[in-house]
Amino acid sequence: MLTVERQTKIREMLKEKEMATIHELVETTGSSESTIRRDLTEMEERRELKRVRGGAALLKRRQEEPALIEKQVQFVEEKQQLAHYAASLIKQQDCIFLDAGTTILYMIPHLKDREITVVTNGITHVPLLLEHSITTYVTGGKAKEKTSALVGHAAAETLKNYRFDACFLGVNAVDDEAGYTTPDPEESVVKQTALQVGNKNYVLADHSKMGETAFAHIAPLHAATLVTTEDISEDHQQRYSEYTEIKVVKS
Amino acid sequence: MLTVERQTKIREMLKEKEMATIHELVETTGSSESTIRRDLTEMEERRELKRVRGGAALLKRRQEEPALIEKQVQFVEEKQQLAHYAASLIKQQDCIFLDAGTTILYMIPHLKDREITVVTNGITHVPLLLEHSITTYVTGGKAKEKTSALVGHAAAETLKNYRFDACFLGVNAVDDEAGYTTPDPEESVVKQTALQVGNKNYVLADHSKMGETAFAHIAPLHAATLVTTEDISEDHQQRYSEYTEIKVVKS
DNA sequence: TCAATTTCAATCATTTTCGATCATAAACAA
DNA sequence: TTGTTTATGATCGAAAATGATTGAAATTGA
Incomplete structure (x- = not known):
């Protein structure tokens, strides 16, 4: 033979x-x-x-990723809920921006075979997007050591070449006074730019982010619709809804 | 008969x-x-x-490029040799461009802990580069389905923001008349731009690429130093050396 | 824990396959 | 005719693939 x-x-x-x-x-x-x-x-x-x-x-492309993700990521189910809902907001033919980060990553399986165009700064999203046959563009930028996210001035600049029907962002902290914040200023500049060029903007955040603040300011609450789950307190729901549209996803 | x-x-x-x-x-x-x-x-x-x-x-009459997986099949050792030598050309503090593709990928382990700055359009290179503690920037661009390489106008544009001490490119075909060529025009535009903004340019190509031509023209031979191995024929060595600097890596 | 079993990589001898070379025969030209 | 070219088949040493064997490592079961 x-x-x-x-x-x-x-x-x-x-x-x-x-x-x-x-x-x-x-x-x-x-x-x-x-x-x-x-x-x-x-x-x-x-x-x-x-x-x-x-x-x-048979080797699966994602063989390592899930394990890695499961370990590091808390509140997986909550994030899955957010992601599922967020994906339902996307219409046929939309051009959207997907931020780096695990919460946003979970949106991708829900986008399978939809006729949309995605721009992302999340290097780790790319293989998954392509696997699901989604037209994918990547921003330029500096690659962050731990997350492989593309950040900084260069990333922001390339974003300015696009206009989005919708932007989906993750943040590290949400507070009515400080607004949306994140630890890395290099990242915040990217998120800021995305908010500028997006028509409809969504921030996905689980309950652990609420009432927190981080070093780098991104934008005030009203700059995006806040998508979160029932797990956050009544008090927070109440307070944030004074500043911005807020969608509480039910499980 | x-x-x-x-x-x-x-x-x-x-x-x-x-x-x-x-x-x-x-x-x-x-x-x-x-x-x-x-x-x-x-x-x-x-x-x-x-x-x-x-x-x-029977040979599969595919016009398309072999997928990344199939590509990796061939001539691994030869590519390793090329990569090892190419890595030795990089000096401390250099800013270099690393093209997408497996041959170039093999260079990365040899760059460990060197004080250099890398720009790449190869999404798959990024995690490896970061693992080896290398400062990494990524070009923007459209993500190619099979290889995850970033290509097209957008990729070329972001490259123009940089100047490189050295560029390391892979190509699909080398010919004295057709020059360097590759099947995908979207890719060739990126390689062309890299050649423009690079001070010293190197094309890494194993023997199977010699005397071949592909659809999209990149540049004439003299646009880069050709790095190859002893596996190529005397005739090819002779011919190409009339047009450009050529480095034949010995094993 | 220990022993039995399975699985593994490394090694070696054997077989298969390869390209190169040479000799032969047929086809062809002068 | 004679010499030349071309296609073919045979042979040979080198290289590659294969199968068997071995001791080490991993897994299993008691």
């Missing part, structure tokens, strides 16, 4: 079953274990599959 | 089964192994099929 032929069979088996044991592969190809092992090693180097003990598995 | 007749049989067999072993072909044609080998070599040169060890396979 030809090498290419054998490796094609391996690919086919994996497509069918997600994973396969070495023994299975030995049987269906009629080759020796050594040969199969060599094939798997080679194919893993080519990123065609992932070796696992005893066999091989 | 006539030569044409024999080769027609080979074509037919391939159409049926996608691939065929030399032994099979020897049997059905009644010719010797040597003859079949000669046929296959000849037919491969005419791009009628692809030789694989032990036989031949």
Whole structure:
């Protein structure tokens, strides 16, 4: 049996079953274990599959990401709710800006196959967006060490070339007096610019952000519609609604 | 049996089964192994099929570029050599441009903890660059479906804001007449702009790119120093050196 | 925990495949 | 005719692929 032929069979088996044991592969190809092992090693180097003990598995692009995200991220369910609702605000043919950050990331699966154009400064969003067949543009800018978000003057400048039907932003803190704030001034300048070029703006924030303030000012509350969940206090709901439109997502 | 007749049989067999072993072909044609080998070599040169060890396979007539995954398949070691050498050209404090693409990707591990500033249009490079503590800026632009590379006018525009000590580019094809070429015009515009704003420019290309041409013109050979390996033919070395500086990396 | 089993990478001998070379025979030209 | 070109088949050493074996590492089960 030809090498290419054998490796094609391996690919086919994996497509069918997600994973396969070495023994299975030995049987269906009629080759020796050594040969199969060599094939798997080679194919893993080519990123065609992932070796696992005893066999091989189809590799999923996001294999590492969820684990990473789950660890770092708090209030996942709350953020999912926010993201789901926010995605429903987007209309066919819209051009939208998606801020970097995990809350916004969760919006992407809900955008699958919608005819929209997305601009983002979140490097980590890009593979996921492309996977979901979404036309994607990326802002320029300096890449932030931990999050890979694009920030700073350069990012803001490229944003000025666009006009958005809607902008979806994450922030670190929401307060009626301080408005929306975030720790990194380099980031705030990007968010500010997005708010300037967006027609309708939304800030997604879970309950932990409420009544907090961070170092860098972004904008006063009225600059965007605040999307949050029932988990925030009545008091906060009351206070913020005096300054801006606020949408409380019910679970 | 006539030569044409024999080769027609080979074509037919391939159409049926996608691939065929030399032994099979020897049997059905009644010719010797040597003859079949000669046929296959000849037919491969005419791009009628692809030789694989032990036989031949139908070649997929894809106009599109091979996906990133398939691309990574080939000549990894050669690319590593190129990347290693290219990295040695970078000086402390340099500002450099790193093109998207796997060959260039391999440069990154060699840049660890160097005091340099990198600008790239390769989304996939960013996490790796940050991991190695390298100051990283990203161009804007449209994200390409398969490779996540940033391309098009927007990418080129942001590049004009920078000046580089050195640019490192990948290309799909190198030819003394056609110069450097690549299948995607959206990509070529980015590479062109990089060449304009770079002080010293390098094109990294393995032997498979030599003497080939692709759809979109980037620049004539003299626009960059060609970095390649011993694997390319004497003839190509000779010819290209008439047009541009060429560095042949020894293993 | 320990022992048994499975899985693994590394190594080696064998087999297969390859390209190069040479000899032969047929086709062709002078 | 004779010499030349071309296609073919055979052979050979080198390179690559394969299969078997081994001891180490990981996993499992008691």
